[in-house]
Amino acid sequence: MQRFLIVTGLLIMIIGLIWPWALKLPLGRLPGDIHIVREGFSFHFPLMTCLVISVLATVLFWIFRR
Numbered sequence: 001m002q003r004f005l006i007v008t009g010l011l012i013m014i015i016g017l018i019w020p021w022a023l024k025l026p027l028g029r030l031p032g033d034i035h036i037v038r039e040g041f042s043f044h045f046p047l048m049t050c051l052v053i054s055v056l057a058t059v060l061f062w063i064f065r066r
Contacts, residue, residue: 027052 032048 027049028044028046030046030048030052032051034043034045034047036043
């Protein structure tokens with residue numbers, strides 16, 4: 001339990017330090033993201049962003065599992 005809390009705290013700290021630069025990434029505005037705007041209606045589905053995040057998470061989990 002202690003190791004889990006330490007790792008979680010370190011991850012939160014790293015995310016906090018990276019956050020200003022992460023906001024400048026085009027996630028959510030990638031080619032392939034679906035964005036439909038009509039009168040009185042707006043729909044946004046970040047399809048390509050979801051795929052990129054999924055691939056990155058899969059690779060990271062695969063690396064850390066070894």
